[in-house]
Structures are given as structure tokens and as C-alpha cells.
Amino acid sequence: MISFERKIKFTTNLKETLPLYTNILRGKQKCTYQLSKEIYVKEPFDSSTPLEKLWEFHKILMIKFHSIQDKTINNEIQEDQNTNTNKKQQTLLDLKCEIGDRILRNCILCENRCEKDRKTKKGKCKVGISPRISSIFLHHGEEPELVPSLTIFFSGYISQNSLNGQIMDPIELANTIQKYFKRCGKRGMRNMNWVGGDPIPNLPFILHVLHDIKENIPCVWNSNMYHSEEASQLLDGVVDLYLSDLKYGSDKCGKMLSKRRNYCSVIHRNLLQAQKSGADILIRHLVLPTHINCCTKECARWVAQNLGISTRYNLMFQYRPCYKASQIEDINRKLTLEERKKALKVTQESGLINFVEW
Template identity: 40%
Template sequence: MLNQRASRVKVASTIEAKENENIDTLWREHEHIQNEFKNIFNTVSFNSLEKPDFSYLDLKIKIGEKIFESCYFCEMKCHINRNIEKGFCNVKNPKIASEFMHMGEETPLIPSHTIFFTGCNFECIYCQNFDISQFPEAGIKISEMHLAKIIDKRRKEGSRNVNFVGGDPTPNLYYILKTMKQCNENIPVIWNSNFYMSEDAMKLLDGFVDLFLSDFKYGPEECAEKLSKISNYWNTITRNHKMAKKSGDMIIRHLVLPGHVECCSKPILKWISENLGKETVINIMGQYHPVYRACESEKITRYPSRRELEEVVNYAKNLGFINLI
């Protein structure tokens, strides 16, 4: 963020890759470079970055294009051609609700250039951003080149990162890859997501994202299905957090839902402790308020109580977490 070393996007754009039209061959090339990327990233000189004709970033874009034509960026895996139709997320071509220098993110990240996409692959009945997440047509179309110029401009104005959020950025991964290729400034990428990405999407994000800002919502019970219409939530989210830990920096957000301390908050914190480590940065959030269709679930028709919030925070402290926000 301080511009003292190259971001992952910049490094990825300097690694030469072999171009091909066959998806299996492309994935083999991607895996080969992915295995070497960490060493390259840690040793590359910031002042000697040269771009080849076809780079690791170009390779990601090429694979992203093929996924877009039979979409499985998220674990829903609709396998529809997004050029001509919509899947579960109802997102065809990306639309942006807003972009601005956000001062409300975690302190180390601000000012954060936050880009809000419309549409989402979740249907949370309590969504705090339902006006954009559940209405994918609400935004405006912006070309990749135009958005890249905006990102560069914000960086020059003092942004510490570019922060892709929504709704959710996952349906827009192909567009985001193409946008960042057009950026001239050296800027770290934040992936601000519900973390329901497919395994292949996570592979594309490896070597592209500098910091994962996850929204870890639910425990292993049926809460994800009841509140967000999402199946296989726990297995998908836990897999992706393990992959993210190997890929880049991470901050995990957890919004405390009223009546969901035992089924969600505590299992989540226990799993993080056992699988990601007690040094994991966690933001326990208490700003839930019942909006949208929250009245459809009796438990969440109220604010979380002070007792519930204190219970979650104390549970995290007793687990030994040392980086609680």
C-alpha cells in the first residue's frame, strides 16, 4: 500500500506464460506458474518490471473468459454462457453502483477505493445492501479501460488499495481481471467477498489479490440455506479460507446475527482458531440491524443484544486470538 514493492497484479503482468486455446493446457500452464509465483513475488525487483507479450495475468484473463462462457465463478456453478443469459446471481454484464474513497473500512486499509458492484450470488433476507445486491440492473456499465483510469486517478489521490465489493465481486471476476490489466499505477487489490467462490476462481485470485477481506457468515448448520438460499456453505467457505491463507494477506469479518451465537459465531471462531491460527485478523462486527426481509426469520427481527456481542468477543479472546478488531 505504501508503494514500496510491486503488487501481485504488477508481478503477474511481468511473468511470461504460454498462450493456448485449450482450457486443459491453459490450466496446466497456470498451475506451473502458480507453484512458482510466491518465490517470484518475494524476489522480484520493483524497478525492473517488464511485460512480456503474454503474461500470467493474460493467462488468468484467458481462463476467465472461458469460465464466463460456461459460468462457474461461484460454487453455484450454473454453467450458463454469461454473454447471452443470466444464472442464479442474475448478473449478465457487470454494472457498478458506486465508487468512492471509503473511510469506513478497517483502519489499516483506509482510504480505500471501494467499487460496489450490483448483483450477488446470495439472497440474504437481511442484506444491508439489498438495494444493490438484489437489483443487478440498478448500476451503470463502465468499460474496463474507463474504470482502470478511475482506479489510477484514485491512487494518485491517495487510495491505499482498490477494494472490489458488492453485492459481491465474484460474478464479475473476468471483468475485474481485464480492468486491472489496464491500470498503470501500482496498487494492491482487495477481494471483499462472501467467499462463495469456486475452487477454480480461487486459483485465478491466487497471484492477483493482495488481501482477502472475507465475510464469514454462518456455521455448519442450516443457517446459510435458511437465510441466504445457499447450499454446501460450510465446506465451500472453509476450503476457500484455507486457500486464501496460502495466497495472500487476509482479514475475516464476522457479523454477529441475533440468535446465532451458538450455531454460527462460536463454530466459526473455533474453526478459524484450529485451521488458520490465532494470529488471524478478525473483525467481529456488531452493526446488524433488521432490514429488507428480515421479518421472515423470527430470530433476526431484532438487533443483537449487548450480551450476545460480549459473549462472542469474550469467546474469541478465550480462544487466544491476538488480532481482534
């Protein structure tokens, strides 16, 4: 393992690096999705309410959400919200669930925007109306801040076998997650980690699961971040920590290697929105052979200049050619020692002060 001598901040100053996540773990702050349950809708809505109207409600309520989120003491929130005695009144999270369900009829959750009616057929993601969960387990191989992490792994999307796994309804999964948490405690289970494939095709389902969770468990969104602006709006007020891939430093590389159009503009837009939402961000960059200058260097530079030099950033050297990668000359081999050294050098030169090799 290549290394260089310097202190790693995240091991000693987690509060500064991931402040929201840390406050939730210490019981000083509510999870964002729990807070969304305390923002009430003034005008009732149902399945007949036009989607445009629902988005209008959402915009207004998110302004209120962020004004409350900025308060440091949640007792103030309780006092303000408990004046409403109607426990059946609809909330911001109810509204997000309704909008998510509507979007499935003409799906635009990911930036492919296939517009398929996923209530009757699968989208380009190969995911239908009933998500399949391939595994739920306590993961000890994630970043130190996250483990042990209860990982909920969906089939489909990037995963090659979309039929793998079991179908669970939201209440069943919510109960399963809470049983883990009660059995393990905060030290034995620090968060719930939504991953795939990619979790974005299953966002409406996940919103319903979060609706049924009563515990204050941090929500980690483990994603390639190639989702739509509409999905970003639904995630705002739900996610506590974005565990984000940042693979490529140019649209050309994103198109050539992952068949993603406008890769950089989409991912950058969503990362900036994630930061604006008040959530914490942890970036992963997988170093690819022959892509040090175009991708590794550019990714580190963009993060340092746009998200800040203190952003938690993992430089990953685990790449090995799998599936069709062996057919692409650029990436059909493992990294050389010189490439690993250069990747470390250009990342350090970007100005990032909170990155580690992993």
C-alpha cells in the same frame, strides 16, 4: 459500546498482521497482479486453445509465480524477467483473463455453479456479460488499515437491484481508478476495494481492469468467499488482501439463512487457499441474534485453529433485520446486551489475540 481493556495489536504492528499489504504500501513489494504481468507464457495461446490446456499452462506458471513471490527483493524479479525483450509476449495475467472469459460461457465462478452462458444471458447471480457499477467512491468507513479505500461497488448478486449502476469498459474503469490514485496519493487512497453484492461474478471483468492498471495499488477482495475452486485459482496471484465475511459456524445455518449449500466447507476451503496463496486475510463476523453458540463461537474457534490466533478479526455488532430477515424468527430482531457480552466472551475464549469489536 461494550468494550474490554486490552491493547489492540493491529494499530501498533500492522507489519506483522498484514505483511504483504504493508510492504506494498511502503513501496517494498509489488502488488500480486503487477507481478503476474512479469511471468511470461512460453507457448502462445489464443481463443482456439482448449480450456484444459490453458489450465495446464496456468498450473505451471503459478508454481513459478510463487517461487518468485517468496523473494523479498523485487529487483531480483526485474533482472530475471527483463531478459525477455518481446513486450507483446503473453503473461500469466493474460492467461488468467483468457480463462476467465472462457468460464463465462459455462459459468462456474461461484459455488452455485449454474453453468449458464453469461455471454448471452444472466446467471443465477443476475449478472450478465456487462457488469454494472453502482458507485465508485473513497470509503472512510472500512477497517483503519484500509481507509481511505477506493470502493468499486457492483450491482447484482446479493444486491436486490441488478439493473442499477452504469456500464464501464475495463480500460475506462482502470483509467478512473488511476486518476483517483494520482490525485489522492498513497495516503489519500490506500487500495482499490472490489465489492458488491459480491465481486465474484465480475471476476473476468476485474482481471481485465487490473491488466490495464499501471500503478502499484493494493487489490482488496471484499467478498463472502462463496466461490468455486476454479475462481480461487484465478484469484491466486491477483489479490493482495482478502476482506472476507465469515457468517455461519454450521452448514445448517448457512442453508437456513442464506440458502447456501455446504457453506462451511466452501468458505473454509477458500480461506485456506487464500492463506496458502500468500495474500493477507482480514475476517469479518457479523453477530446474529440466537446464533452465538452455533455461529459466533464456532467461527472464532475455526479461525484461531486454522488461520492462526493472530488473524485480524472484526466482531461486528451492527446487525439489524432487513429485507426478508424480519420474517425469520431467529433473526427478526436486534442483538440484546447479553448476546453482545456473550459474543465478546466466546471470541476471546477462542484464543484470537487480534480481534476488535466494530
